[in-house]
Every structure is written in C-alpha cells, then in structure tokens.
Amino acid sequence: MAVRLVEALEGRGWLRLLRRPVIGLFYLTVLAVGIGTPLFTLSPPEGGIELDRAMFRPLETLDRPADVPEAAVSLPHSFRVPGAGRFGGGLYRLEFDHSPDDPEQWSVLIPNYSGRILVRVNGALLYDSDWTHSGQIVTLIWPDIIAIPAPLLKAGTNSVEISAVMLFGRQSYLSVIHAGPDSLLRPVYQQHHFLLVILPQLLFRWQFAFSVMLLIVWAVRRSEWSYILYAGILFFNSISNLVVVLPEPLASPLVMQLTNLSFSWVTAMLVPFAFSFVNRRPPRASVLFAAFPVGVTSAFLLLPPGIVHVLNWYVAVPVAWGLSCWALGVLSYAAFRRGSNSAHMVLGATLLSLLMILHEAPILYGSVGKRLFINPFSIPIFMLLSVISTILMWRFAAALNAVDQFNANLRREIADAEAALRISLAREQAQERAIALEAERSRLTRDLHDGIAGQLVSMVALSRRTDAQVGDFGTAARRALVDLRLVIASMAEVGDDPGMMLANFRDHIQPQLRTLGIALDWQMHALPEGAGWSSSTALELFRLLQEATMNAARHSGADRVTIEIRPTDDGIRVVVADKGRGGAADRPGGYGLANMRRRARTIGARLDIVSGPDGTNIILDLPRPTASQ
Amino acid sequence: MSSCPDDRPLAGSHQLTVVLVEDDPPTRDHLAETLTACNGIALLATADTLEAARAACERFLPTVLITDLQLPDGHGTDLIREVRDRYPASEIMVISVLGDEDSVVTAIRAGASGYILKDSEPVDMVEAVHGLIEGRSPISASIARYIIRRVQDGSFKDRKPAPLLTPRETDILWGIAKGFTYNDIADRLGLSRQTVPSYIKNIYRKLEVNSRSEAVYEAIGRKLIQLGE
Incomplete structure (x- = not known):
C-alpha cells in the first residue's frame, strides 16, 4: 500500500510537495514499530500455574549435573555456554502442585526456548526436542507443549526437570513455563507455534518459489541483473532457514552446518544487487566478492573447528557487516540523493529489521531479558526480502505496462504516419495524373490541330472556291476522317504490346486499300514482349505507315501491297512493299518522302527506301520500344 | 458510287x-x-x-x-x-x-x-x-482486345450467364488482337481456316444476352421499368 502511495507521488506535480513529509512520516512509523515491537506480546494462558522460578544446576554431560549446589533462578533465564560444538547445558528443576480431583488432562507449556531440551516429569522422560527438530541453530526459538500422562501426576507436589543443551551459540534461553489443563494451555501454544514455526515455514516456501520465479524472469531477460542477483539472495537466505522446514534426520549434519554459511553468499551478492536495484552499474570488481563465500566455505571444510570459529567471528561476520553497510550506503544514496522511492522502501524495511535484531542481540551476548514473540532472525529478514520482491514484481509489471503503452503509441504513430503517407501518396498520384492528363490533352490538341483542323480549314477554303467539285470535297472530308481515326487508334490502350498497336493499323488500312481495289498482304510475325510505344509515337508511326501504304497503293501501279512486321536484333522492322514500277526515291516531294523521313526521325526510327524496277520497299527500323518513350 | x-x-x-x-x-x-x-x-x-x-x-x-x-x-x-x-x-x-x-x-x-x-x-x-x-461476324483487333480485357477483369461476370470463353476462343481473340490473319491463327492453333469465323460467331453468341429475365434486369438497370409502384 505504501509502495503504491509513494510511487503515485512521483507522478503528480502538486503531490510532489507532499513528498518530504510523507517520507518523514514513513520513517517515523518504521521507527515507532521497530522500537515498540517488544511491547507486542502474546497473552499468557488464562489459568494453570505460571512457573517463573526454578532451581538451576549446570550439566557436565547430558545425564550428569555438575557437582555444585542448586541455585534459584527466575525465568526467563539464559546461561552462557562454551559454544562451537562443545557441550554446554543446564538442568532446571521446577515444582507445581496438583490436586487429584481435577479430572482434566494436564500439560507443561514451554512457550519459548532455544537449543535442545529434555523434559522429565516426576523423573520420567516425556520429551526430547531432538525428536521433532534440530536444536543446533542458536538463533531459532521454539515453543513446545508436553502432555503429562495421567498416572504420572501425583497429588500434591510434582517436579519438572528440564535439561537445556546448547551446542552452537553463546547463550541458552528458557522462558517462563506454564503447567495446567491442556485445554487452557494448548491455544496459547498454537499461537506461539504459528508465529515461530508455521509463519517462517510459509515465508520460506514463498521465498523459495519467488526465487525460482525471478530466475525464470532472468532466464528470459538476461540483461536484468537485479533479478538473478535477487534470486540468488532469496535462494541462499532460504537455505539458511532449511532447518525450519527440513526435519534433521533428512539431511546430514554437514549440510545443516553448511547452510549456516549461506549468510556469506547472501552478503556477497548484496552490493551488486543494491547497485542494479537502483539502476546503477555494479562495480566491475563485484565478481571478486565471490571470493568471500568461497573462502568461508573452504575454511569450514578444511580448517579445524576452533580456527573456523575464530575466523567466523572475527573475519567473516565483520566482512558481512561491511558488505551489508556498503549495500545500505548505495541504497541510501539512491534514496536521499536521487529520490528513489523504492530505495526508501527497502531502507525502511531494513531499519525495522535492524531494530528487531537489536532487541535480540544483547540476549545472545549475555544480557537477560524476554525475547520477542517472533523470531527476530527470520521474520524481519523475510519481511525485508518481501518488500524487495514486491518492488521487483511491481517494476516487472510496470515494465510490461510500459511496453504495452509503447506498443499502443507506436501503433498509433504508425497509423498516423500511414494515413499521412496515404494522403501524400494520393496527392502525388493526383498530381501525376493531372500532369499525365495535361500532357495527353496537349498532345491530343496538337495532333488534332496538326491533322484534322488543318484538313477542315482546307475544306472550308475549298468550299469558297467557285470551281470546287463535290468529289474534291468528299476526298478532303475522307482524309480528315482517316486522320481522326488514326488519332483514335493511336490512343488505344494496348498495354505493352507493339503487335496489338500495329494490329490497330491493319484494321484501319485494310478498308482503305479495299476501296482502291488493292489487296493487302499482311504478314505479322510474333514479336517479343516488350514495352509498347507511347500514343504520340504510335500516331507518328501510323501516319508514316499510312503515307507509305497509300503511296504504294496509289502510285506504284501494283495491285497488292505487302506489309511485313518482324522482330530484329535491336527492335522491330516494318516493311511496306509493292511490286510496282518503283522510282519512288527519284521523285522527291511527290511521295511526301520528306514528310516520312521527318516522322521517322521524330520517333527515332531509321527509314530506308529501296525503289527499283522490281518495286518499292519502304523499310522502317524501329528501336526496341522502351517504357520511357 | x-x-x-x-x-x-x-x-x-x-x-x-x-x-x-x-x-x-x-x-x-x-x-x-x-x-x-x-x-x-x-x-x-x-x-x-x-x-x-x-x-x-x-x-x-x-x-x-x-x-x-x-x-x-x-x-x-x-x-x-x-x-x-x-x-x-x-x-x-x-x-x-x-x-x-x-x-x-x-x-x-x-x-x-x-x-x-x-x-x-x-x-x-x-x-x-x-x-x-453466311455466318461470319466481323471482328476487329480493338474489339477482340476489348472483349478479352472485359472477360479477364470480370466486368462481364456480374451478370448471369457469364460469358465464359473457352481457351481456344480466347486464343483466337488474342490472335486477332495481336494482328494475326485468320490463316496465321488457324496455322498456329492447328485449325482449318474456315473454322475461325465460326469460333468468332460463337464468341458473339456467348456475349449475347437474350434471356427474358436478363432483359428485365437490364431494363430495371436503365430505369425503364420501376419496381414497387
């Protein structure tokens, strides 16, 4: 919730003013909760007998008390032990009265203790904590309830003997003990059990699952170093709590002891993680941090326990603290200098954890006091890790959102660009169409002007002449019509096919020749596919061929004109041939040859006229049509 | 004259x-x-x-x-x-x-x-x-071209019956459009010269719309008949 609030603050301008007070309030709340934690306690059973005094004797071995007089101590009680695998223990003897007319089942409740305990009632061993869990982890505290079999209970005074044994660690702990009806004690036990056993187990599992999840995220997005580093931190922290979930017989003691070293792995990853968490590049030397856990583990495996113990306390732990402080420094810098809200969140959670641990640290090192109702070495760390996990998930989801938004923006921009492009393309096409239309219009105007307009003018002039004959008039009109048809034929849409274009000419010339009683021998050879001619080229070509064919028909004296069209190496050859009297080249002007040459030049064709006694061949070599023509 | x-x-x-x-x-x-x-x-x-x-x-x-x-x-x-x-x-x-x-x-x-x-x-x-x-219909290169184009772009298909031309008929139209003589076309397609005109007549028939319903449809299209009054 707080994350949401603070994240939201980043966004809006007017809320930015509230930022400092809100952050201040956040830290104050953290401090208040941290300092006030010992005030939260679970209420004792509503009945039974509270045993807060005991007779205490140190133990030499598990079964043999030291030969010293018993001393009265008050509970909760701690005693100093040698630690590091050497035997240390104490025997507590307590007494309570039982009235025989109470038919209820009685139990002994030990709400909190650390290490291993053995419970005897009236001399009979009822419980050994090794039956249910490991007693070797100094930082863990356990609750237990031990049912007293009815035959064992005596009327009057009953004795309870508790042997407390610590192998690892400095200080044993035994809280106030209750004896009384099971129905009254058990609900209280359940509360302690939930907080001290179930909750850490739940968190452990959650943490482990989250670690796997982050690993998957990282496997897909290798650039997100914070995910893999954090997965590692979660993993190793889970390992350190393996004892909470794993019954001792399932794992060898070596594994259990190794899990105690996982703090070195966690702290080695803290600094690079802190850097990547605040979006900074971790120092290149971060890889060297790996030497720390590797060194710690090898020392544990290779060196004698005594030296390991010294090294652990005087080298490893300070190094771990140093690394943690460095990571905290990185976070603080990001929080207070750069205004990173997520760094604030993590710092707040860290502060809370530290405060809780501070409550417990003195007890570990010899002072006497009541321990917290929760396990201070797992719950706050879990809490801190949960905060970080939440932030990482939050970031992940936010990144997905950003991607979605980016996608949406991109799509919109593409659509806009596409629309703009389409409009500009349409405009360009319209422009091109307009230009093409204009060019075509002016060409058509020119063609009509060159051809039919001139012929109509000539007809008008003819009509004014008094000596004009109706036949002349008809001839002029017919010529105008012929030319108009040529103009129309030249505009036919034939795609890229010169053959189709020339076919138009054939349809056009054949009736004219038939009128003159001349046969047309049309020989069309298959032409290669290629670009057609433009309308203006086609018109020049048609007019040229019209002239050549009509010359042959009118002046050669032959009764057959051959038009042959064949492909050549570099274009198309059209031959208009007759077997007439020839002599076309000798009569310049008469055949309009100059006109034909001019047209041939215009369309880039070569015109050869071979005229002799065997007839006339007008040979037109057209270049290979190209689209640009 | x-x-x-x-x-x-x-x-x-x-x-x-x-x-x-x-x-x-x-x-x-x-x-x-x-x-x-x-x-x-x-x-x-x-x-x-x-x-x-x-x-x-x-x-x-x-x-x-x-x-x-x-x-x-x-x-x-x-x-x-x-x-x-x-x-x-x-x-x-x-x-x-x-x-x-x-x-x-x-x-x-x-x-x-x-x-x-x-x-x-x-x-x-x-x-x-x-x-x-005698059963010969005239066809010019430009008409042949026009028919091919219309049949190919589906302009004729919006009305039934669609004048589906056989491949041979299409080949003949192409030949005419490309300026080949009936002789050339007959040679190329392995036909006798006399059969080419009958193919063309056939093409004409296929294009022809003379069913009564089609005529009504056309009349409505031309707004000569109004429906619903």
Missing part, C-alpha cells in the same frame, strides 16, 4: 430483305442508295425512330436489321433486344460512327451479330451483310 460492284450469286435462291434504321437523313439516304443498288438485297423500309423501326420490323420481318444506336426516341440496344427476342431468325447489324468498342460490344451483348462503320464503302457494307448471312 452507288452501284454494287460485286454481282455475287444469291445465297440460296431468295433475296435478303433489309430494314434500315438511321436518323441522320444524308447517311440514311447514302446507305439506302448503296443497299438498293446491290443485287440480292431488297431494302423493304427505312426508319428514323425506334417507334417506326418497331412497326417496320413487325410488318416486314426482315432477314437483316441494320440499325443505328442513338435514336431520337430511345436507344438502338432496346430495339436489338426486342427483335432478337421476337424474331430470332433475323440477323442484326449495327451502324457505328467510329467503331468504338464500348457501343459495339454493348450491341453484341444485346444480340447484334455484326457492325459496319457509317462511312463504309459500298463494297464493305454489302460484303458485311452477306458475310453476316
């Missing part, structure tokens, strides 16, 4: 009877003169409106109807469709000014089986009429 130069033998022993519909008097007179002068052709009537044309067709039942498309009181296509429907034996020929593909093909789809240009020489016109009777 108005004489028929080709004294061809009559097809069978009977004369061709002709009704001519053309609203421009000089053109009509010229065409009438040309037709009258030719042996074997009997011009029974000329008409200058759709109305007169209908009356003349009903009265004379001509072998050949020669009609213009633009008439003062309507479009020649309607006349063509009616005549095709009522007197299926009649051949119909369209007179076109410039032989533009659109009007020619529209007329073919209505049922015409030939067309002549208005300024045709007498020789051509008479030959065209005879050719028509």
Whole structure:
C-alpha cells in the first residue's frame, strides 16, 4: 500500500510537495514499530500455574549435573555456554502442585526456548526436542507443549526437570513455563507455534518459489541483473532457514552446518544487487566478492573447528557487516540523493529489521531479558526480502505496462504516419495524373490541330472556291476522317504490346486499300514482349505507315501491297512493299518522302527506301520500344 | 458510287430483305442508295425512330436489321433486344460512327451479330451483310482486345450467364488482337481456316444476352421499368 502511495507521488506535480513529509512520516512509523515491537506480546494462558522460578544446576554431560549446589533462578533465564560444538547445558528443576480431583488432562507449556531440551516429569522422560527438530541453530526459538500422562501426576507436589543443551551459540534461553489443563494451555501454544514455526515455514516456501520465479524472469531477460542477483539472495537466505522446514534426520549434519554459511553468499551478492536495484552499474570488481563465500566455505571444510570459529567471528561476520553497510550506503544514496522511492522502501524495511535484531542481540551476548514473540532472525529478514520482491514484481509489471503503452503509441504513430503517407501518396498520384492528363490533352490538341483542323480549314477554303467539285470535297472530308481515326487508334490502350498497336493499323488500312481495289498482304510475325510505344509515337508511326501504304497503293501501279512486321536484333522492322514500277526515291516531294523521313526521325526510327524496277520497299527500323518513350 | 460492284450469286435462291434504321437523313439516304443498288438485297423500309423501326420490323420481318444506336426516341440496344427476342431468325447489324468498342460490344451483348462503320464503302457494307448471312461476324483487333480485357477483369461476370470463353476462343481473340490473319491463327492453333469465323460467331453468341429475365434486369438497370409502384 505504501509502495503504491509513494510511487503515485512521483507522478503528480502538486503531490510532489507532499513528498518530504510523507517520507518523514514513513520513517517515523518504521521507527515507532521497530522500537515498540517488544511491547507486542502474546497473552499468557488464562489459568494453570505460571512457573517463573526454578532451581538451576549446570550439566557436565547430558545425564550428569555438575557437582555444585542448586541455585534459584527466575525465568526467563539464559546461561552462557562454551559454544562451537562443545557441550554446554543446564538442568532446571521446577515444582507445581496438583490436586487429584481435577479430572482434566494436564500439560507443561514451554512457550519459548532455544537449543535442545529434555523434559522429565516426576523423573520420567516425556520429551526430547531432538525428536521433532534440530536444536543446533542458536538463533531459532521454539515453543513446545508436553502432555503429562495421567498416572504420572501425583497429588500434591510434582517436579519438572528440564535439561537445556546448547551446542552452537553463546547463550541458552528458557522462558517462563506454564503447567495446567491442556485445554487452557494448548491455544496459547498454537499461537506461539504459528508465529515461530508455521509463519517462517510459509515465508520460506514463498521465498523459495519467488526465487525460482525471478530466475525464470532472468532466464528470459538476461540483461536484468537485479533479478538473478535477487534470486540468488532469496535462494541462499532460504537455505539458511532449511532447518525450519527440513526435519534433521533428512539431511546430514554437514549440510545443516553448511547452510549456516549461506549468510556469506547472501552478503556477497548484496552490493551488486543494491547497485542494479537502483539502476546503477555494479562495480566491475563485484565478481571478486565471490571470493568471500568461497573462502568461508573452504575454511569450514578444511580448517579445524576452533580456527573456523575464530575466523567466523572475527573475519567473516565483520566482512558481512561491511558488505551489508556498503549495500545500505548505495541504497541510501539512491534514496536521499536521487529520490528513489523504492530505495526508501527497502531502507525502511531494513531499519525495522535492524531494530528487531537489536532487541535480540544483547540476549545472545549475555544480557537477560524476554525475547520477542517472533523470531527476530527470520521474520524481519523475510519481511525485508518481501518488500524487495514486491518492488521487483511491481517494476516487472510496470515494465510490461510500459511496453504495452509503447506498443499502443507506436501503433498509433504508425497509423498516423500511414494515413499521412496515404494522403501524400494520393496527392502525388493526383498530381501525376493531372500532369499525365495535361500532357495527353496537349498532345491530343496538337495532333488534332496538326491533322484534322488543318484538313477542315482546307475544306472550308475549298468550299469558297467557285470551281470546287463535290468529289474534291468528299476526298478532303475522307482524309480528315482517316486522320481522326488514326488519332483514335493511336490512343488505344494496348498495354505493352507493339503487335496489338500495329494490329490497330491493319484494321484501319485494310478498308482503305479495299476501296482502291488493292489487296493487302499482311504478314505479322510474333514479336517479343516488350514495352509498347507511347500514343504520340504510335500516331507518328501510323501516319508514316499510312503515307507509305497509300503511296504504294496509289502510285506504284501494283495491285497488292505487302506489309511485313518482324522482330530484329535491336527492335522491330516494318516493311511496306509493292511490286510496282518503283522510282519512288527519284521523285522527291511527290511521295511526301520528306514528310516520312521527318516522322521517322521524330520517333527515332531509321527509314530506308529501296525503289527499283522490281518495286518499292519502304523499310522502317524501329528501336526496341522502351517504357520511357 | 452507288452501284454494287460485286454481282455475287444469291445465297440460296431468295433475296435478303433489309430494314434500315438511321436518323441522320444524308447517311440514311447514302446507305439506302448503296443497299438498293446491290443485287440480292431488297431494302423493304427505312426508319428514323425506334417507334417506326418497331412497326417496320413487325410488318416486314426482315432477314437483316441494320440499325443505328442513338435514336431520337430511345436507344438502338432496346430495339436489338426486342427483335432478337421476337424474331430470332433475323440477323442484326449495327451502324457505328467510329467503331468504338464500348457501343459495339454493348450491341453484341444485346444480340447484334455484326457492325459496319457509317462511312463504309459500298463494297464493305454489302460484303458485311452477306458475310453476316453466311455466318461470319466481323471482328476487329480493338474489339477482340476489348472483349478479352472485359472477360479477364470480370466486368462481364456480374451478370448471369457469364460469358465464359473457352481457351481456344480466347486464343483466337488474342490472335486477332495481336494482328494475326485468320490463316496465321488457324496455322498456329492447328485449325482449318474456315473454322475461325465460326469460333468468332460463337464468341458473339456467348456475349449475347437474350434471356427474358436478363432483359428485365437490364431494363430495371436503365430505369425503364420501376419496381414497387
């Protein structure tokens, strides 16, 4: 919730003013909760007998008390032990009265203790904590309830003997003990059990699952170093709590002891993680941090326990603290200098954890006091890790959102660009169409002007002449019509096919020749596919061929004109041939040859006229049509 | 000019009877003169409106109807469709000014089986009429091209029956469009020269729309009939 609030603050301008007070309030709340934690306690059973005094004797071995007089101590009680695998223990003897007319089942409740305990009632061993869990982890505290079999209970005074044994660690702990009806004690036990056993187990599992999840995220997005580093931190922290979930017989003691070293792995990853968490590049030397856990583990495996113990306390732990402080420094810098809200969140959670641990640290090192109702070495760390996990998930989801938004923006921009492009393309096409239309219009105007307009003018002039004959008039009109048809034929849409274009000419010339009683021998050879001619080229070509064919028909004296069209190496050859009297080249002007040459030049064709006694061949070599023509 | 130069033998022993519909008097007179002068052709009537044309067709039942498309009181296509429907034996020929593909093909789809240009020489016109009777429909490169294009782009398919041309018919149209002679086409496709015109006649038939429902559809399309009133 707080994350949401603070994240939201980043966004809006007017809320930015509230930022400092809100952050201040956040830290104050953290401090208040941290300092006030010992005030939260679970209420004792509503009945039974509270045993807060005991007779205490140190133990030499598990079964043999030291030969010293018993001393009265008050509970909760701690005693100093040698630690590091050497035997240390104490025997507590307590007494309570039982009235025989109470038919209820009685139990002994030990709400909190650390290490291993053995419970005897009236001399009979009822419980050994090794039956249910490991007693070797100094930082863990356990609750237990031990049912007293009815035959064992005596009327009057009953004795309870508790042997407390610590192998690892400095200080044993035994809280106030209750004896009384099971129905009254058990609900209280359940509360302690939930907080001290179930909750850490739940968190452990959650943490482990989250670690796997982050690993998957990282496997897909290798650039997100914070995910893999954090997965590692979660993993190793889970390992350190393996004892909470794993019954001792399932794992060898070596594994259990190794899990105690996982703090070195966690702290080695803290600094690079802190850097990547605040979006900074971790120092290149971060890889060297790996030497720390590797060194710690090898020392544990290779060196004698005594030296390991010294090294652990005087080298490893300070190094771990140093690394943690460095990571905290990185976070603080990001929080207070750069205004990173997520760094604030993590710092707040860290502060809370530290405060809780501070409550417990003195007890570990010899002072006497009541321990917290929760396990201070797992719950706050879990809490801190949960905060970080939440932030990482939050970031992940936010990144997905950003991607979605980016996608949406991109799509919109593409659509806009596409629309703009389409409009500009349409405009360009319209422009091109307009230009093409204009060019075509002016060409058509020119063609009509060159051809039919001139012929109509000539007809008008003819009509004014008094000596004009109706036949002349008809001839002029017919010529105008012929030319108009040529103009129309030249505009036919034939795609890229010169053959189709020339076919138009054939349809056009054949009736004219038939009128003159001349046969047309049309020989069309298959032409290669290629670009057609433009309308203006086609018109020049048609007019040229019209002239050549009509010359042959009118002046050669032959009764057959051959038009042959064949492909050549570099274009198309059209031959208009007759077997007439020839002599076309000798009569310049008469055949309009100059006109034909001019047209041939215009369309880039070569015109050869071979005229002799065997007839006339007008040979037109057209270049290979190209689209640009 | 108005004489028929080709004294061809009559097809069978009977004369061709002709009704001519053309609203421009000089053109009509010229065409009438040309037709009258030719042996074997009997011009029974000329008409200058759709109305007169209908009356003349009903009265004379001509072998050949020669009609213009633009008439003062309507479009020649309607006349063509009616005549095709009522007197299926009649051949119909369209007179076109410039032989533009659109009007020619529209007329073919209505049922015409030939067309002549208005300024045709007498020789051509008479030959065209005879050719028509003998089962030859004229087709120019530009008309062939037009038909191919329309069939290919599906313009004809929006109405039923779709004139699906066989590959051979399409090949023949392509040959004509590309300027090959009937001989060339026959050689290339391995046909005899005489069969090419019959293919062309077939193409004409396929394009023709003479079912009654189609005529109603066309009439609605042209807003000659209004529905729902």
